[in-house]
Amino acid sequence: xxxxxxxxxxxxxxxxxxxxxxxxxxxxxxxxxxxxxxxxxxxxxxxxxxxxxxxxxxxxxxxxxxxxxxxxxxxxxxxxxxxxxxxxxxxxxxxxxxxxxxxxxxxxxxxxxxxxxxxxxxxxxxxxxxxxxxxxxxxxxxxxxxxxxxxxxxxxxxxxxxxxxxxxxxxxxxxxxxxxxxxxxxxxxxxxxxxxxxxxxxxxxxxxxxxxxxxxxxxxxxxxxxxxxxxxxxxxxxxxxxxxxxxxxxxxxxxxxxxxxxxxxxxxxxxxxxxxxxxxxxxxxxxxxxxxxxxxxxxxxxxxxxxxxxxxxxxxxxxxxxxxxxxxxxxxxxxxxxxxxxxxxxxxxxxxxxxxxxxxxxxxxxxxxxxxxxxxxxxxxxxxxxxxxxxxxxxxxxxxxxxxxxxxxxxxxxxxxxxxxxxxxxxxxxxxxxxxxxxxxxxxxxxxxxxxxxxxxxxxxxxxxxxxxxxxxxxxxxxxxxxxxxxxxxxxxxxxxxxxxxxxxxxxxxxxxxxxxxxxxxxxxxxxxxxxxxxxxxxxxxxxxxxxxxxxxxxxxxxxxxxxxxxxxxxxxxxxxxxxxxxxxxxxxxxxxxxxxxxxxxxxxxxxxxxxxxxxxxxxxxxxxxxxxxxxxxxxxxxxxxxxxxxxxxxxxxxxxxxxxxxxxxxxxxxxxxxxxxxxxxxxxxxxxxxxxxxxxxxxxxxxxxxxxxxxxxxxxxxxxxxxxxxx
Numbered sequence: 001x002x003x004x005x006x007x008x009x010x011x012x013x014x015x016x017x018x019x020x021x022x023x024x025x026x027x028x029x030x031x032x033x034x035x036x037x038x039x040x041x042x043x044x045x046x047x048x049x050x051x052x053x054x055x056x057x058x059x060x061x062x063x064x065x066x067x068x069x070x071x072x073x074x075x076x077x078x079x080x081x082x083x084x085x086x087x088x089x090x091x092x093x094x095x096x097x098x099x100x101x102x103x104x105x106x107x108x109x110x111x112x113x114x115x116x117x118x119x120x121x122x123x124x125x126x127x128x129x130x131x132x133x134x135x136x137x138x139x140x141x142x143x144x145x146x147x148x149x150x151x152x153x154x155x156x157x158x159x160x161x162x163x164x165x166x167x168x169x170x171x172x173x174x175x176x177x178x179x180x181x182x183x184x185x186x187x188x189x190x191x192x193x194x195x196x197x198x199x200x201x202x203x204x205x206x207x208x209x210x211x212x213x214x215x216x217x218x219x220x221x222x223x224x225x226x227x228x229x230x231x232x233x234x235x236x237x238x239x240x241x242x243x244x245x246x247x248x249x250x251x252x253x254x255x256x257x258x259x260x261x262x263x264x265x266x267x268x269x270x271x272x273x274x275x276x277x278x279x280x281x282x283x284x285x286x287x288x289x290x291x292x293x294x295x296x297x298x299x300x301x302x303x304x305x306x307x308x309x310x311x312x313x314x315x316x317x318x319x320x321x322x323x324x325x326x327x328x329x330x331x332x333x334x335x336x337x338x339x340x341x342x343x344x345x346x347x348x349x350x351x352x353x354x355x356x357x358x359x360x361x362x363x364x365x366x367x368x369x370x371x372x373x374x375x376x377x378x379x380x381x382x383x384x385x386x387x388x389x390x391x392x393x394x395x396x397x398x399x400x401x402x403x404x405x406x407x408x409x410x411x412x413x414x415x416x417x418x419x420x421x422x423x424x425x426x427x428x429x430x431x432x433x434x435x436x437x438x439x440x441x442x443x444x445x446x447x448x449x450x451x452x453x454x455x456x457x458x459x460x461x462x463x464x465x466x467x468x469x470x471x472x473x474x475x476x477x478x479x480x481x482x483x484x485x486x487x488x489x490x491x492x493x494x495x496x497x498x499x500x501x502x503x504x505x506x507x508x509x510x511x512x513x514x515x516x517x518x519x520x521x522x523x524x525x526x527x528x529x530x531x532x533x534x535x536x537x538x539x540x541x542x543x544x545x546x547x548x549x550x551x552x553x554x555x556x557x558x559x560x561x562x563x564x565x566x567x568x569x570x571x572x573x574x575x576x577x578x579x580x581x582x583x584x585x586x587x588x589x590x591x592x593x594x595x596x597x598x599x600x601x602x603x604x605x606x607x608x609x610x611x612x613x614x615x616x617x618x619x620x621x622x623x624x625x626x627x628x629x630x631x632x633x634x635x636x637x638x639x640x641x642x643x644x645x646x647x648x649x650x651x652x653x654x655x656x657x658x659x660x661x662x663x664x665x666x667x668x669x670x671x672x673x674x675x676x677x678x679x680x681x682x683x684x685x686x687x688x689x690x691x692x693x694x695x696x697x698x699x700x701x702x703x704x705x706x707x708x709x710x711x712x713x714x715x716x717x718x719x720x721x722x723x724x725x726x727x728x
Contacts, residue, residue: 022034022036022037022038022045022427023036023037023038024036024037024072024074024075025418025427026075026076026077027418027420027421028044028081029080029081029421030422031420031421031422031423031424031425032046032047032048032420032422032424032425033045033046033047034047034420035057035075035077035081035084037072037074037075038054040059040069040071040072041056041057041058041059042056042057042058042059042072042075042084042086042105043055043056043057044057047425047441047450048450048451049450049451050450050451051441051450051451052441052451057084057107058084058086058105058107058110061086061103061105061112062112063103063112063113063114064112064113070086070088070089070101070103071088071089072086072087072088073087073088073089073090073097073100074086074087075087076128076129077129078129078133079129079131079132079133080133081107082106082107082108082133083104083105083106083107083129083133083149084104084105084107085102085103085104085105085115085127085128085129085136086102086103086104086105087100087101087102087127088100088101088102088103089101089121089122090122091122093125094172094175094176094668095175095176096181098125098126098169098181099122099123099124099125100122100124101114101116101121101122101124102114102115102116102124102127102136102138103115104129104136104149113152115127115136115138115147116138116140116145116147116154117152118154119140119141119145120140120141123140123141124138124139124140125138125139125140125168125169125182126138126139126168126169126181126182126183126184128184128186129149130146130186130190131186131187131188131189131190132189132190133149134148134149134150134190135147135148135149135190135241136149137157137184137186137193139167139168139169139183139184141161142161142162142163142165142166142167142168142169143156143157143158143159143160143161143167143168144156144157144158144161144167144168144184144193144195144239145157146193146241155241155244156244157193157239157241157244157246158195158197158239158246163200163223164199164200164201164203164223165197165198165199165200165201166183166196166197166198166199166200167183167184167195167196167197168183168184168195168196169181169182169183169196170183170196170198171198171200171203171223171232172222172223172224172625172668173224173225173231173232173625173626173627174198174232174234174262174627176625176627176628176669177625177627177628177631178260178262178311178313178627179313179317179319179320179321180196180262181321182321182322183195183196183198184196185264185265185266185322186266187238187266187270188266188268188269188270189270190241191240191241191242191270192238192239192240192241192270192292193238193239193241194236194237194238194264194266194273194292195236195237195238195239196234196235196236196261196264197234197235197236197237198232198233198234199232199233199234199235200223200232202230202232202233203223203224203225203229203232204223204224204225204226204229205221205222205223205224206221206222206224206668206671206673207219207220207221208220208221208222208665208666208667208668208671208672209665210666210696211665211695211696212695212696213696220666222668224625224668224671225625225626225627226622226623226624226625226626226629227621227622227623227624227625227626227629227630227633227636227643228622228626228630228635228636228637229626230257230258230280230626231258231259231260231280231626231627232258233253233258234260234261235248235249235251236248236249236251236261236264236273236275236290237249238273238292247292247295248295249273249275249290249292249295249297250290250295250296250297251275251277251288251290251297252277252286252288254279254280257279257280257635258280259277259278259279259280260277260278260279260280260282260627261275261276261277261278262276262278262311262313263275263276263311263312263319263322263324264276265322265323265324267289267326267330267350268326268330269330271291271292271293272289272290272291272292272350273289273290273292274287274288274289274290274324274333274350275287275288275290275297276288276311278309278311280630280635281308281630281631281634281635282308282309282627282630282631283304283305283306283307283308283309284302284303284304284305284309285302285303285304285309285311286299286301286302286303287299287300287301287302287335287348288300289350298352299352300348300349300350300351300352301335301348301352301355303337303339305554306557307554307557308554308557308631308632309337310338310343312336314545315336315343315366315367315545316336316366316367316368317367318367318368325368325371327347327373328373331349331350331351332347332348332349332350333347333348333350334346334347334348334358334368334371334378335348335355336365337355338550340357340360341362341549341550341551342361342362342363342364342365342549342550343364343365343366343547343550344357344358344359344360344361344364344365345357345358345359345365345368345378345380346358347397356400357400358378358395358397358400359378359380359382359395359400359403360400360401361384361402361403362384362549363382363383363384363547364382364547364548364549365380365381365382366380366381366382366383366390366547367380367381368380368381369381369392369417369419370417370419370420370421370423370426372419372421372422372423374422374423375396375423376396376397376398377394377395377396377397377423378394378395378397379392379393379394379406379417379419379423379444380392380393380394380395380403381393381415382403382547383547384547386412386515387483387513387540387546387547387548388471388483388513388514388515388546389412389413389414389514389515390413390414390415390416390516391405391406391407391415392405392406392407392415392417393405393406394406394445404445406444406445406447407447408447411430411432412432412515413430413431413432413433413435413515413516414430414431414432414514414515414516415428415429415430416428416429416430417429419444423444423445424443424444425441425442425443425444425450426441426442426443426444427439427440427441427442428440428441428442428447431516431517432515432516432517433468433469433471433485433515433516433517433519433520434468434517435517436517437517468487468520469485469486469487469519469520469536470485470486470487470488471483471484471485471513471515472484472485472486474539474571474574474575475574476567476570476571476573476574477570477573477574478566478570480541480542480567480570480571482513482539482540482541482542482567482571483513483539483540483546484513484537484538484539484540484571484575485513485519485520485537485538486535486536486537486575487520487529487530487535487536487537488530488535489529489530489531489532489533489534489535489727490528490530490531490533492580493580493727494579494580495580496580496727496728497579497580497581497582497727497728498533498534498535498580498581498582498585498726498727498728499533499534499535499582499585499586499587499723499724499725499726500534500535500536500537500575500581500582500585500586500587501522501529501534501535501536501537501587501588501589501719501723502537502538502539502568502572502586502587502588502589502601502609503522503536503537503538503588503589503590503594504538504539504568504588504589504590504594504597504598504601505544505590505592505593505594505597506541506543506544506564506565506567506568506590506593506594506597507543507544507556507560507564507593507596507597507632508543508544508545508553508556508560508632509545509593510544510545510593510594511540511544511545511546512538512539512540512544513538513539513540513546520536520538522536524589524711524712524715524716525712525715525716525719526712526713526715526716527716529725532720532725532726533725533726533727534723534725535580535581537575539567539568539571541563541564541567541568541571542555542556542563542564542567543555543556543559543560543563543564544564556632557632557633557634558632558633558634558639558642559642559646560621560632560633560646561596561600561621561645561646561647561648562645562646564597565597565600565601565604565605568597568601569601569604569605569608572586572605572608572609573608582728584610585610585723585724586608586609586610586611586723587609587610587611587612587613587719587722587723588601588602588609588611588612588613589612589613589614589615589715589719590614590615590617591615591616591617592615592616592617592669592670592699593617593618594615594617595614595615595616595617595618595662595670596614596617596618596619596648597617598612598613598614598617599612599614599617599619599648599652599659599661599678600646600648600651602614602655602657602659603648603651603652603653603654603655604651604654606654606655606656606657607656609657610657610658610722610723611657611658611659611718611719611722611723612657612658612659612660613659613660613662613715613718613719614659614660614661614662615662615663615701616662616663616664616667616669616670616699616701617648617661617663617670617674618647618648618670618674619647619648619649619674619675619677619678619681620643620647620648620649620674620677620678621633621643621644621646621647622636622640622643622644622647623671623673623674623677624670629643633646648678649677649678649681652678652681652682652685652687653681653685653687655682655685655687655689657722658689658690658718658722659687659689659690660689660690660691660692660714660715660718661675661678661679661689661690661691661692662691662692662693662694662701662711662714662715663675663692663693663694664693664694664695664696664697664698664699664701665693665694665695665696665697666695666696666697666698666703667697667698667699668698668699669698669699670699672693675691675693679691690718692714694707694711
């Protein structure tokens, strides 16, 4: 139900604005240049006061015996940056294209050769060059292999891999909810590989029915653990290249309930593994240090919550594919927690000492931008004054105190940076509701533009107009203040009344009120809502992941479908006090978690919402995956009532307005079962509604010729018919 799988559609409108952002940017080791893909070539761009000068590192990459060059989907570099590993011929596994072919390009000798020649085509995953640049390791067919670069000799390091016993990568639930995809790590000395093994043999299969791709329908099974089901057991193994034997680390588990290991990395000394262990409820987190020789582990840090503990990738995509922020001595690292009510970073010791906060204050650290080890500085994002925005700050961990603002204070909006390893250069990207994203090269910490971008620090900020969103706050009768935006119709007349459309997500995975480009644009509407005469609004209720402190975010615990829905409804009532809102023409829509919210709003507050369009919504919280739903709602075995209270099915009998329910029958995230369970409830209670099923479409409803055009037209026609546009 994660909004990350849906919101990419919302950003399609601004995709071209990022076209000048370097693809696959990798900084040089000295921090003065970067490698990237440009026009199907790998280039090296040197930075200086006059901008950048580039030279081609690799072009016309045609394998021996082939007539056409390979397409560079992405690439990585070896530790000394002598070798480039190129990923091509990719295919999707669940959400992303993580399987394909790999080629090794020798930058010095200008040679290209294929990795894993003996393996099936497009079957390699997460290929990585060893730190000593002598080996390439990869996953194929749920097993891990190592291949000697010089000789091409291949070693199979695991041999028990299967669809249900997964080595070096993950099952559906871990990938979707913990961002775990790449499941193995080279040791710093290149002698061993640490990896996850997921045992999915006990996970039951959801059966999706394919009715269109053959004369006889067939079932498509997906191993999917719903709320209440025990998680797949996970082990951490360390396999030696010399012996090809795996030693399993001793990690805690709960025989009855199970547990999770969402993060694992090598300690810089090559003799120890550090890992994060979560209990089933995800409210106790332990950091463990495991000795790879003895396999013994010990707890060096423990954190407990009454609600749940956010793992780092929830906030910070920097950690989604691995990585651990070690300090120079290799004995301390950065770690985040919310122990003082705000999300802050701490220096933690592997000796288990008391963590030291380096970002103190009444504000949330949103995510990290760069750890500058040389200068002992952490660059991070925060927005202490406005939860809709994002700015770059820096703090010196030798002298923790008030953070220093780095972003230009008058550039109100969202700032992103790609900072060099030395903290000297950065690519700065800025946008807000009225400004499409713009890029500039800058120096830090003075934020001075270089090259052709000089002077760009005065990027214009357009004043609010009726045709763009305007931000405001809504305070409900219960004293909850929410950030919101509103787009008014063109040629707006405050003396007339207009229909209003609410866009919702509302759950702990989505923030909609963000001062960035694309906000306020409805990607599904076929036409212009402003020209047609709609008011378009969105609000961020309690429980949404905005930087307003722990209490704001955790108030939704065991109350998804209650607190968020009530906040939205009471917020709508406050907006109705504007004299130009026509309360007889009120619509609401959302996708995924927003689809669930749309259903709950239509059913729980039928006197407010007259028309609803719900896409891929969860009808019953008991059908969604265990990692997500149990994190926020607890265990059904202990209290099933909270799942029932939060589920739209419980309130379907109250429907009064016009409902369009849309779902893909091939949705492996929010399964089509949700649609049929909901349909049954509506039928049982004599409720008329409209239904659109998209055969074999996934959660994004993006597959198949003409699908998006059909969906957009359906959405627009229904909205115009049941919530007519225009002033009255």
